Amino acid sequence: xxxxxxxxxxxxxxxxxxxxxxxxxxxxxxxxxxxxxxxxxxxxxxxxxxxxxxxxxxxxxxxxxxxxxxxxxxxxxxxxxxxxxxxxxxxxxxxxxxxxxxxxxxxxxxxxxxxxxxxxxxxxxxxxxxxxxxxxxxxxxxxxxxxxxxxxxxxxxxxxxxxxxxxxxxxxxxxxxxxxxxxxxxxxxxxxxxxxxxxxxxxxxxxxxxxxxxxxxxxxxxxxxx
Amino acid sequence: xxxxxxxxxxxxxxxxxxxxxxxxxxxxxxxxxxxxxxxxxxxxxxxxxxxxxxxxxxxxxxxxxxxxxxxxxxxxxxxxxxxxxxxxxxxxxxxxxxxxxxxxxxxxxxxxxxxxxxxxxxxxxxxxxxxxxxxxxxxxxxxxxxxxxxxxxxxxxxxxxxxxxxxxxxxxxxxxxxxxxxxxxxxxxxxxxxxxxxxxxxxxxxxxxxxxxxxxxxxxxxxxxxxxxxxxxxxxxxxxxxxxxxxxxxx
Numbered sequence: 001x002x003x004x005x006x007x008x009x010x011x012x013x014x015x016x017x018x019x020x021x022x023x024x025x026x027x028x029x030x031x032x033x034x035x036x037x038x039x040x041x042x043x044x045x046x047x048x049x050x051x052x053x054x055x056x057x058x059x060x061x062x063x064x065x066x067x068x069x070x071x072x073x074x075x076x077x078x079x080x081x082x083x084x085x086x087x088x089x090x091x092x093x094x095x096x097x098x099x100x101x102x103x104x105x106x107x108x109x110x111x112x113x114x115x116x117x118x119x120x121x122x123x124x125x126x127x128x129x130x131x132x133x134x135x136x137x138x139x140x141x142x143x144x145x146x147x148x149x150x151x152x153x154x155x156x157x158x159x160x161x162x163x164x165x166x167x168x169x170x171x172x173x174x175x176x177x178x179x180x181x182x183x184x185x186x187x188x189x190x191x192x193x194x195x196x197x198x199x200x201x202x203x204x205x206x207x208x209x210x211x212x213x214x215x216x217x218x219x220x221x222x223x224x225x226x
Numbered sequence: 227x228x229x230x231x232x233x234x235x236x237x238x239x240x241x242x243x244x245x246x247x248x249x250x251x252x253x254x255x256x257x258x259x260x261x262x263x264x265x266x267x268x269x270x271x272x273x274x275x276x277x278x279x280x281x282x283x284x285x286x287x288x289x290x291x292x293x294x295x296x297x298x299x300x301x302x303x304x305x306x307x308x309x310x311x312x313x314x315x316x317x318x319x320x321x322x323x324x325x326x327x328x329x330x331x332x333x334x335x336x337x338x339x340x341x342x343x344x345x346x347x348x349x350x351x352x353x354x355x356x357x358x359x360x361x362x363x364x365x366x367x368x369x370x371x372x373x374x375x376x377x378x379x380x381x382x383x384x385x386x387x388x389x390x391x392x393x394x395x396x397x398x399x400x401x402x403x404x405x406x407x408x409x410x411x412x413x414x415x416x417x418x419x420x421x422x423x424x425x426x427x428x429x430x431x432x433x434x435x436x437x438x439x440x441x442x443x444x445x446x447x448x449x450x451x452x453x454x455x456x457x458x459x460x461x462x463x464x465x466x467x468x469x470x471x472x473x474x475x476x477x
Binding site for chain 1 (some may be wrong): 234379381382385386388389391392394395396398399400403404406456473
C-alpha cells in the first residue's frame, strides 16, 4: 500500500540560511504524525513546501502517487486536491458562512458559474452538512465565520478538509492560537478523522505533552546547524 | 548640521513658490481692481432666476445619468483590469505591468479631455460625456480596487488554493467576499467625484447642466447662473447623502 506521504532529502534555504537540511519523513494512511520542535526549526517551511505553497530547493515529495516536487500548473492543482491543509490562523473567509467555507473544499469540481452564483450542487451541500455534523457544528452552518470562536473556526477548517476527501492532512500549528480545552478537542478530532478516513496526518506542534498524548508517532525537528 | 539642512530646505521651498508665482502670473492688484465687478455681478444675480425650470431639471437629470452610466461602464472595464493589475491576482508578470500602465494612462487623462475627444468623434451631447467619464473612471476604479485587493489577507486564498481549484473560482469564492464592501465603497466615491466633474462637462459640449452654465455665463445672465449653481449644489449634496447612506450599510 502506498504511503500517504513520503518525503526524501528535502532541502530549503532562505537568504543563504539552511532551514531544511535533507529532511525525510513517511506518513502512512490513518497515521497521525506530530512534527515537534521549537519555533524557528522549519516546521512551517516544511509543511508549506509539501503543499508547494513554497518551492523546495531539492528533494522528493510523494503524496499518494503524485510526485509533488515535479509538478506545476494544472497537474499541481490536481495533486493539491489530495491534500487538506489546516492553518494556525484557520484562514476562513470571514464574511462567508461556516457552510460556504466548508464548501471551499469542493471548489475544484464545481463549475465557475455555480461558484459565482453561490449555488453548489446538492450532493456537495449534503457532504458539507455531514462534515459540519461530524465536527459538531451543524447548528452553526449558517453562522458567519468571523462570529465563531477560534476552536469552532478550526473545526470548520477541518470540515473543509474532510469534504475535499484528501488522502493527506497537513496541519501547521493548528492549536497554537486556541485555549487548552479547544486545543485538545481539535487534536482529538484530527486523530479520529485520520483513522475514520484512512487519512495520513502530519501536524506540527510545539508542546511535547500534546504530541505525546495524541500522536501515533513523533518526528522531532532540531534547529539546523548552519 | 540640522540648522544648515533646515535653511537649505527652506530656501528650496521658497524658490519653488517664487517660481510658481512668477509662472502663474499672480497679480493681486488685478484681483483688487476686479473685486467691484465681481460684487456688482453678485448683486445682479439676486434673485436667482428659475424661469424655464423644466429645462434646468432635464439638464440636471442628464448630468446625473451621465455620471452614473459613466461610472458603471468604467467599473465594468475595471473588473478585469484590477485583477490583472493587483500583484496577488495577476496571472502573469507581463500582463501585470501592461495593466498597471494602461490604468495609469486612463487615470492620468481627465474625463474632461476624453470628453473633448469624444465630442469630436460622436458629436455634441451627453453621450460623449458618458464615454469620457467611463474611460477615466475605468483607470481610477481599477487603481483603487487593485489596491484593496492587494491588502487582503492571503490566508483564505491559500486555503482555497489547497482545494485544487482554478484561479477565477478561488478569487470569486475566497477573495471577493472579504473585499466587496471596500470595492463598493470606492466605486461610490468615484460616482460622487464624477457627478461633480460632470457638472462642467457641458463646457466642452458634452451635455448636462454645464451646458446651461456656460451659455448663461456667456450671456452674462447672472440670476440664471445663480439658479444653476443652486441646483448643482442640491444635486451634489443629494448624491453625497445617498452615497454615504449606502456606504454605512456596507460596513
